[in-house]
Amino acid sequence: MSPTIDVQDLVVRYPRGEAVKGLSLTVEPGRCHALFGRNGAGKTSTLRALLGLVRPTSGQVKLFGLDVTQHEAEVKARVAWVPDAPGFHPWMTVAEVLGYAAALRTRWNLALQEHLLTRFELDLSAPTSALSKGQKTQLALVCAIAADPELLVLDEPTSGLDPLVRRQFLEAVIGVFQEGDPAKKTILVSTHLISEFEGVVDGFTVLSGGRAVLSTEADVARARYCRLRAWFDVDAPLGVPMKTVKPVSREGRMLEFIVDAETDAARGWLTAQGAVRIDASALSLEEIFLLAA
Amino acid sequence: MRWLVDYHSGVPVYLQLVQQAKSAMATGTLRDGDQLPSVRVLAEELKVNRNTVAKAWAELESEGVIENRQGSGCFVTGSKTPLRRAVRNERLAQGVDALIIQAHHLQVTDDDLRALLDEGLRRFHQTRRASGRGELT
Amino acid sequence: MTASRVSWWWLLSLLPVLAAGPTRALPAVLVLGAVVFAARASSPLALRLRKELRLAVLPGTLLLVCSGAGAWAEVLPASGAVAGLVETLPWVLSLVLPTAALLLPMVAEYERGTLTSFFLSPLGARAFAEKFALGASLVVLSWLQVSASDAPAPELWWLALGGHVLALATAPTWFFFARKEGTSLGLVTLTPFFVATPIGFLAGRGPVLAALALYGVVMLAVLPKAVRRGALGLPLDEALSLPGARWAARLAPPVISAELTVQRDVLVLALLGCVAFAGLFFNGAAQAAPMALFLLCALAASLSPALAFSESARLGTLEPLLVVLPRGAVFRLKALTSLGVTLLGCGVVPLALMGASELEGASVIAAFSWLVAMAFFWAVGLATSVHGAGVAFAMVSAWAAAFLGAFVQVLVFALVSLAVGSALGSGHSRDGAMAVVFFVSIGLAVLVAWRRFVHQPAAPARLAVLAAGLSVVVAAAVGALSALTSPAS
Known part of the structure; x- marks a missing residue:
């Protein structure tokens, strides 16, 4: 089976400069992949190229094994998108928006739509101009999920929302979108709120300056990077013989460093150096992002 | 029961489960015949990927600890299997290792450590006899 | 646009004024002084002025160029209806452009959210005064330019005066009411309309009535939705919706219905153009009536694609559409709906109205050329308002920009027809050549729009320039060919 997302050497160039400079990315079906990056790192441009909103300057973008520009209709029927600031025609009511969205789709799951509307307590007769930002995002999610897509693209979906709405959003994505056929339901999310998606993402790619600087599995990354803090009876030793990813911090009797993949060796070394206490904690994805970006 | 995920432990999430x-x-x-939460419910509760929970349950099933009954969910079955003893020992061994390291750092001698362990066990059984059954979980 | 380029635009638009004589030169010198001061000095005042000039560059220079257009009619060889158009243009546009020159910089600040800083600043009142002073001197200058030429009809003189006075009269109130909400802005905009209409009816002053009707129409059309909404606490959008459009929207499938609703305002504009036409016609200004109707219909026609594409990009509804449908399908859906609405609202309805009023002007502008002209405005509007990537329109607002763009189009249209017309002489061959030029331009414009939207070339601007150049070459070739085969009598 071909990967859901297959991007090779993607370059997106705008008149004002290159936003994506040779990015490759592969996401297998049923997985949740995240794009992390600072503002302007190229996340949104990558998503836009995937969604066919911008034509790649060069490189290849395939979804479900089909070229996005050549098989537009087939690809678009299987993709849904929740933007960071969803727009609706202001005069439409929630019910009209749903009818409109359904009219554009080949598949529409009414039962799912009803379920989500109840879950989010959205009023069908409310005009979209009267909806709060959170409700607009919820409505956009209903439109996306009810179309029964195989790939759900989320672009900064929860930024600027209150904690309760963020939680409901995430629960709906996990509980409802992935419900149908978990092996085929793929998610690509670009976000700044990394800790929120910590448990949801299977793998992630850190973008910086339009390039992928780190692309790995979430569990692998967490097992790889470890922050070690050790206390000694005397002054802490100078120099750590293991591979570290950040400058070693040494304050009197305390030594702190982040070790890359050699946690056990580092522990052994610390014990051999006479450490009286060693604290070890794996890095969260957010901390790993801060190191990589 | 309360399920917890610690992203700082360095242990893969599914393995933690x-x-x-x-x-x-x-x-x-969890006793014989108890039902485990469904993949969807636990994934939503913990805000983790469904695949993660599904992988954990699949792992447990392949070890024969739980049974997946089509349509009604996962149930605990493995209480009689020899696996149980092995699991207990494995889990305890980790704790014992940590204890030994800490004792080393605190410069507690091996004999003192053994004495502390005996003392702790004695107290535990006393409490257990007084209350009639094991309370500690 | 860089600061120096802004200054050049201002200087260019001021040059003809400076050359025109002492009465007009005085205020022009004042504005010129402001431009030079803003460009050269480095004081906070110069900085503020530079910002104001930058914000007002589009409506301001357009106002000066249009109000000075009367002078061109004297210079250029005039012939027939086209010369009449150029002569009438500054007078009719006087109704709208002064208000636009005063209000659009304000709306720009409102939309960008920079207006709040005025209210929080201790120098806010001074900054407002400067804003108003610049706008007011532009309006005064524009009036001096317009009134320097003879009005083709006395009604037009009243119309132009009304436009300038209303702009000056309502602008200060805008400044006072421009709070963070659009509510009071809409109220202020509509108040003169509501107050003066009954007076116009009672006093029987046709021009006043017509002027105010037009003013109201244009205010409603030119102001961005954010400002229009909630005027008088009423959802104006709903009140404005045509029963017919609603009915059609109910019957049509949701996708077409949504497109029709986006286009609703085009129908409103065209319909109110018909009302203005009737007002002028029954008040004895039958001569000016077809011209006013033509102008408003042309505006509505070129606004239509801008509404279909830019407005939905601004609302954020274009991208969700592009995510689910192929680009070509989106283009066809939007362009065809918009063309249908244009031909109905700006073609069939006004033509029927003119036919019913048995007006002499109606036969001058034949039904076919009217429809072709509307299609031309529509096509140019399409080519300019479509943008490949579908990103948010960078201008003040798609609405205001499209509307001003439409004015430029009418102007360019008049000049091109004038030039081609005089080059080819008179007779049927000229009409035929004109039709060819128009059809070629329509085809090219649609092609450019298609290329830009569906294929997203890396440099859409280059393509547009290429197409424009090509159409000029085609026009020139057709002109030369006609001149050879049928010498002017």
């Missing part, structure tokens, strides 16, 4: 399930069985929180 497996370990938690096993230790819950070992300590009696």
Whole structure:
């Protein structure tokens, strides 16, 4: 089976400069992949190229094994998108928006739509101009999920929302979108709120300056990077013989460093150096992002 | 029971769930015939990927600890299997290792450590006899 | 646009004024002084002025160029209806452009959210005064330019005066009411309309009535939705919706219905153009009536694609559409709906109205050329308002920009027809050549729009320039060919 997302050497160039400079990315079906990056790192441009909103300057973008520009209709029927600031025609009511969205789709799951509307307590007769930002995002999610897509693209979906709405959003994505056929339901999310998606993402790619600087599995990354803090009876030793990813911090009797993949060796070394206490904690994805970006 | 995920432990999330399930069985929180939460419910509760929970349950099933009954969910079955003893020992061994390291750092001698352990066990059994059954989980 | 380029635009638009004589030169010198001061000095005042000039560059220079257009009619060889158009243009546009020159910089600040800083600043009142002073001197200058030429009809003189006075009269109130909400802005905009209409009816002053009707129409059309909404606490959008459009929207499938609703305002504009036409016609200004109707219909026609594409990009509804449908399908859906609405609202309805009023002007502008002209405005509007990537329109607002763009189009249209017309002489061959030029331009414009939207070339601007150049070459070739085969009598 071909990967859901297959991007090779993607370059997106705008008149004002290159936003994506040779990015490759592969996401297998049923997985949740995240794009992390600072503002302007190229996340949104990558998503836009995937969604066919911008034509790649060069490189290849395939979804479900089909070229996005050549098989537009087939690809678009299987993709849904929740933007960071969803727009609706202001005069439409929630019910009209749903009818409109359904009219554009080949598949529409009414039962799912009803379920989500109840879950989010959205009023069908409310005009979209009267909806709060959170409700607009919820409505956009209903439109996306009810179309029964195989790939759900989320672009900064929860930024600027209150904690309760963020939680409901995430629960709906996990509980409802992935419900149908978990092996085929793929998610690509670009976000700044990394800790929120910590448990949801299977793998992630850190973008910086339009390039992928780190692309790995979430569990692998967490097992790889470890922050070690050790206390000694005397002054802490100078120099750590293991591979570290950040400058070693040494304050009197305390030594702190982040070790890359050699946690056990580092522990052994610390014990051999006479450490009286060693604290070890794996890095969260957010901390790993801060190191990589 | 309460399921917890610690992203700072460095242990893959699915493995954490497996370990938690096993230790819950070992300590009696989960008993024979108890139902595990469904993949969807637990994934939503913990805000983790469904695949993660599904992988953990699949792992438990392949070890014969739980049984997936089509349509009604996953149930604990493994209380009689020899696996239980192995799991307990494995889990305890980790704790014992940590204890030994800490004792070393605190410069407690091996004999003192053994004495402390005996003392702790004695107190535990006393309490257990007084209350009639094991309370610790 | 860089600061120096802004200054050049201002200087260019001021040059003809400076050359025109002492009465007009005085205020022009004042504005010129402001431009030079803003460009050269480095004081906070110069900085503020530079910002104001930058914000007002589009409506301001357009106002000066249009109000000075009367002078061109004297210079250029005039012939027939086209010369009449150029002569009438500054007078009719006087109704709208002064208000636009005063209000659009304000709306720009409102939309960008920079207006709040005025209210929080201790120098806010001074900054407002400067804003108003610049706008007011532009309006005064524009009036001096317009009134320097003879009005083709006395009604037009009243119309132009009304436009300038209303702009000056309502602008200060805008400044006072421009709070963070659009509510009071809409109220202020509509108040003169509501107050003066009954007076116009009672006093029987046709021009006043017509002027105010037009003013109201244009205010409603030119102001961005954010400002229009909630005027008088009423959802104006709903009140404005045509029963017919609603009915059609109910019957049509949701996708077409949504497109029709986006286009609703085009129908409103065209319909109110018909009302203005009737007002002028029954008040004895039958001569000016077809011209006013033509102008408003042309505006509505070129606004239509801008509404279909830019407005939905601004609302954020274009991208969700592009995510689910192929680009070509989106283009066809939007362009065809918009063309249908244009031909109905700006073609069939006004033509029927003119036919019913048995007006002499109606036969001058034949039904076919009217429809072709509307299609031309529509096509140019399409080519300019479509943008490949579908990103948010960078201008003040798609609405205001499209509307001003439409004015430029009418102007360019008049000049091109004038030039081609005089080059080819008179007779049927000229009409035929004109039709060819128009059809070629329509085809090219649609092609450019298609290329830009569906294929997203890396440099859409280059393509547009290429197409424009090509159409000029085609026009020139057709002109030369006609001149050879049928010498002017």
